Amino acid sequence: MAQSNLRPDLPPLRDVIKRHRLAASKALGQNFLLDEQLLDRIAAIPGDLNGAQVYEVGPGPGGLTRALLRAGAHVTAVERDQRCLPALAELAEAFPGQLRVIEGDAMQIDPAREISGPYHIASNLPYNVGTALAVGWLTSKNWPPSWLSMTLMFQREVANRIVSAGGDSAYGRLAILAQWRCNARIAMPVHRSAFTPPPKVMSAVVHITPGEQPEGAEMATLEKLTAAAFGQRRKMLRQSLKSVPGAMEALTAAGIEGDRRAETVSVAEWVEVARGV
Numbered sequence: 001m002a003q004s005n006l007r008p009d010l011p012p013l014r015d016v017i018k019r020h021r022l023a024a025s026k027a028l029g030q031n032f033l034l035d036e037q038l039l040d041r042i043a044a045i046p047g048d049l050n051g052a053q054v055y056e057v058g059p060g061p062g063g064l065t066r067a068l069l070r071a072g073a074h075v076t077a078v079e080r081d082q083r084c085l086p087a088l089a090e091l092a093e094a095f096p097g098q099l100r101v102i103e104g105d106a107m108q109i110d111p112a113r114e115i116s117g118p119y120h121i122a123s124n125l126p127y128n129v130g131t132a133l134a135v136g137w138l139t140s141k142n143w144p145p146s147w148l149s150m151t152l153m154f155q156r157e158v159a160n161r162i163v164s165a166g167g168d169s170a171y172g173r174l175a176i177l178a179q180w181r182c183n184a185r186i187a188m189p190v191h192r193s194a195f196t197p198p199p200k201v202m203s204a205v206v207h208i209t210p211g212e213q214p215e216g217a218e219m220a221t222l223e224k225l226t227a228a229a230f231g232q233r234r235k236m237l238r239q240s241l242k243s244v245p246g247a248m249e250a251l252t253a254a255g256i257e258g259d260r261r262a263e264t265v266s267v268a269e270w271v272e273v274a275r276g277v
């Protein structure tokens with residue numbers, strides 16, 4: 001695959017935004033990152049991207065996109081806001097053959113259909129659809145999935161819910177979904193002041209890589225169990241799991257006492273229960 005070590009001189013992102021009149025739209029979750037050093041650090045999280053394929057949701061004026069391109073990645077980016085397309089076309093010209101922009105709604109797009117071969121996902125996600133997109137990629141029917149890693153910006157609270165190891169209020173279905181067959185960690189906290197305009201909340205970049213799917217455990221069973229247990233998270237498991245056939249027997253077989261609550265059960269223990277249902 002062609003690799004680019006060229007570092008074209010690019011105009012500052014502030015100038016791009018001004019010239020293309022990209023006033024941030026709240027409805028589209030637009031909070032732009034303009035600090036190129038920070039963007040280069042985010043683009044470095046997946047590791048060496050030289051010649052790699054990357055899928056990006058919401059390039060906006062192209063801050064993260066240019067960092068990915070500088071790292072030598074071949075980027076397929078989906079942007080909903082038409083106003084950003086001329087700025088992205090300029091970026092594509094500066095990195096010939098490295099950037100393809102799809103105008104559309106990422107909720108309607110399956111990256112595996114757009115990119116042939118494995119790819120990384122990297123995005124400063126629009127907050128209104130970020131969790132739904134990540135859940136879609138995490139619940140891929142094919143395992144290992146076609147994505148090699150995900151480097152995703154979330155509100156800090158959502159990031160904490162993804163990486164929680166249990167025992168706290170952040171722990172729930174999202175943590176289990178993210179961790180039962182993936183490794184998930186917070187790679188970088190990002191202060192709200194790094195964004196233009198600054199959002200009300202703090203953010204964090206989460207790095208997720210696929211692991212082995214545990215044998216004998218089905219995602220549908222895991223979802224059923226955790227929906228029941230975390231839907232009534234203050235209750236003891238012997239109460240909250242009553243509605244799931246076979247759950248009590250599986251709990252006993254896994255050596256988990258019925259008087260425990262959902263958030264005290266580790267991801268590995270939930271997998272063990274799912275195996276037994």
Ligand SMILES: C[S@@+](CC[C@H](N)C(=O)[O-])C[C@H]1O[C@@H](n2cnc3c(N)ncnc32)[C@H](O)[C@@H]1O
Nearest residue numbers: 028031032033058059060080081105106124126
């Ligand atoms: C938080 S901004 C990030 C912009 C840029 N990547 C950056 O880091 O500065 C989110 C971007 O996602 C775009 N967006 C919002 N909803 C989208 C959707 N459903 N599909 C594709 N892009 C979307 C917005 O227009 C915006 O450009």
